[in-house]
Amino acid sequence: MSDQPPSDAGDSALKDKTFTYDDLRDMRRESAGYRRRAAEAQARVAELEAALSARDQAAREQLIRAELKTAALQAGMIDLDALKLIDPSSVRLDEHGDVIGVQALLTEAKQAKPYLFASTNTSSTAAPPPAQSPRARHARDMSPSEYQAAKAKFLRG
Template identity: 50%
Template sequence: MTDEITDDGAGRDDWQARAEAAERALGQMRHESGEKLKRAELKIEAVRAGMIDLDGLKLIDLDQVELGEDGGVTDAASIMTRLKREKPWLFGAASSSSTAGVPRAEPSRTRHARELSEAEWRAARAELLRRSGG
């Protein structure tokens, strides 16, 4: 048998209660995802600022942190600057790893015997014979 709306409105109340419960659950999920996003954004900024132990992020009141329309924390750098000024022992040297480039890998070039002078050739030959035990 299906849920039918009776004259007393009992079916309508059931759907309304379900809708309200769904709204509450959605609101809770939005709040939790916002908190996770705030923590992630602050963690990135803390690493850039040189925070030694990321447990120091627990000192930040997340209710005071605001998310921008782009989903990022609007004032993450100023929050880290303030925390660094108030609790400098949480920070070491600022990390430059995010801006450093990887050096190009170039294989070492072996010189051909024809490119060596006679003195260089004799020295290389003597070293080769010494290593091979001959």
Template identity: 45%
Template sequence: MSDDTIPPAPQPPAPPAPQLPPEPQTFSREYVSELRGENKTWRLKAQAAEEAAAKAKADADAATAAAKAAEEKAQADAAAARTAAEQAANDRIIRAELKAAAIKAGMVDLDGLKLADLSAVKLDDTGNVTGADEMLAALKESKPYLFSAPQPHSSNPTPPPPAPKPGDKKLAKDMTPEEFQAARRAIAAGRMP
């Protein structure tokens, strides 16, 4: 044979040796218990924090609802007070107008208005009292003893004294200053006026 030998074919590189997973690291039982205890502590703290947050939210919702209810109650109370004040003011206006109308109608005693049915007397939108004249007319018809003859409409409610008749003696208080001086002179002279 000849020396011509064929060199052997190069061998493909050998596959790398399989790598085994690293050997798991082991911890001591005490260390694992300590880690689990710490985990439990943090888990309990987180749970407590979540419960506290839920309670705080519920408390805040309850406080908000209570505040809203208190505000609504305050608004309702204010509206009721305003309505009551307006009604009281309207009643005063109606009573004042009724007193003036009763005097004009000739009512003897204004306490007689307590006997009247005031349900028909109202205050209109412009502030005028309506139904007062009709109510007074009905009261005058049903209880005439509360009324007298209407007074004359004047700033002087008493009529002037009647003029003296010729031949009547005139009182000094009814004389003018000139008449009084003349009457004094006549009395001094012995004549009676």
């Protein structure tokens, strides 16, 4: 076995070739162009990674806000504008995309600001009356003055 590394056919062709100054200048320009394009590509990759990271963070925040609104409604929050009073920094997403800490945050808010949440018990035990659809009055059931008033109201639109 020889101590010399194996040589490619292209290497031996380059050893025998003599380059002129113009050839070297052209190769350097070509190499500089490749380096410039590589630097531009790396800058574009960094720009796209930053944009992707920003969109990912915005999507995470939107998911947390949506989950917080849903849990607030289930907890009986009267007005969702009150969510602006609650600091969601303790809420986070786990590696599976599940929102963690919403219930604890709302429980804490319910204890600190109970007026933001509907009361679970009412003082009235009576059931509300059943809903009835509005009934139209027939012209036969109206007095002549009521009929004229209803007719004028109808014609006005």
